[in-house]
Amino acid sequence: MSVYGPAVKIHPVVLASICDSYERRNEGASRVIGTLLGTIEKHSIEVTNCFSVPHNESEDEVAVDMEFAKNMYELHKRVSPTEVIIGWYATGFDITEHSVLIHEYYSREATNPIHLTMDTALQSGKMSIRAYVSAQMGVPGKTVGVMFTPLTIKYVYYDTERIGVDLLQRTRVLPSRTKGLTSDLSQVAGSAARVQDMLTTMLAYIDDVVSGKVAADNSVGRFLMDLVNKVPTISAEDFENMLNSNINDLLMVTYLSNLTQAQIALNEKLVLL
């Protein structure tokens, strides 16, 4: 049984999927479970996809629709052939006895499956997301049990995913929880505004340090030096030239595209005469 390094990398799409399936659960079900898909590398596991599996849970027994899980996995494999079953997830705060059984089911599908729990009921005020691997424990030959050892979780994003998540972050501040997609210059303005915010925070910090309120931190000071030095010193004339030539390029392209648009509109009108 191979032992993985302590880190599991999770993509936010998986967590969003879990939240969504929790919200859509059947009446009476207190938690949802599902399969985790992803890729295994030598020292780390990356969870990139998931789907929920219908299951029934009561005091004494638990039934999981494994047929369904297998079917779904086949379908998913057609789209992304590199993803394999690497574990399962469950919502809820703790690990119950039923989890052990379900974990056994999944051990048949994957070697050393990961168990991910996500507290969607927000019991501790935060949504605690934790991952576990199972390990045998106990006295061999007599009572053998299973222990879930926790793993550390790292969130990874693709670049485009990061930008998508940024956009989603902004929905949480509005009471209507909605956000339109902006375009053109307003996007640049928004980005610049954010940089400006960061600069104000930094300036406030610097003021505090200078006036002695906060102890100076050398590493922060070095970062600040780096920052200021990053602005390249170009002679004013050279910069003027560069700026002008760039602006000219852009203006020319704008002019040409406007011309093209006028041209095709004209052509349209002529044909329809």
Next chain:
Amino acid sequence: MASRKESTSAASAVMASTSGTLDSPVKQIQIEGLVLLKIIKHYQEEGQGSEVVQGVLLGLVVEDRLEITNCFPFPQHTEDDADFDEVQYQMEMMRSLRHVNIDHLHVGWYQSTYYGSFVSRALLDSQFSYQHAIEESVVLIYDPIKTAQGSLSLKAYRLTPKLMEICKEKDFTPEALKKASIGFEHMFEEVPILIKNSHLINALMWDLEDKSTVADKHELLNLSSSNHLEKSLQLLMDRVDDMSQDIVKYNTYSRNLSKQQQQKHQYLQRRQQENAQRQSRAEPPLPEEDISKMFKPPQPPPRMETLLIAGQINNYCQNVKEFTSQNLGKLFMAEALQGHN
């Protein structure tokens, strides 16, 4: 479920359902954050090789809003017996999703695009078959390259009712288009998009913000994007070349047509003269021959290609203009930064 069975690539069966009202029934699109993340992930993982990744959107219609609550990707068409696989795959997916209470109503499809080139015959056909079957469907175009540059580029399009009419008739001659007065601007209409998240997802977002170690990306403020501009202009030039070829074809057609008209006229005149002469000589007039058989009118070129190319060029131009305006802003900001040195 039977009525939902349709294939999403070019081959499509037109179903006998009533077409919609003149006003677009969908004024706004509401997308859940989950759908967004799934589309991004799908392109990222599977789209690096070929250009286009596609998938199906699921959701429901609420008043005049189309809510998209989930989606699933489509496998690439690389293997044989792709057709059989597709329909079956779709049916199975939807059946399975129904078990876990996910909305299983088809409301549209999404596609990724390469630098904005998506106005093509295939897209038109697919969207037509979708919109014909389901009144409110849309196609979401996701531009991954533009998104990687800093801001999410996701647009929703529907076919205008006028274009739906034309597609139904399958009549793309210039006369038909003139009658409907369709220009390339009236082909697609864009529907505004809104992103909405549930409270639980918002809580998740707060959590991620805390724990995430990846810094904010400020790609948008990057100045060095001339590569992107070059590519777009290249594609634009190709399209303009295509367009000019098309125009030449149309011009030759109209010239041929007018020449033929002239010939017909001359022939008729000669006929009349001869008949007058024969009458004066008391001979029976020559029979009126069927002129149309003698002068077969030239085939008018289908105008659909031209419309599509024009639409595509328009799209490229829009993108280029947006891009340049953003860059101008960034350049002025850089100037301000230098000014204080």
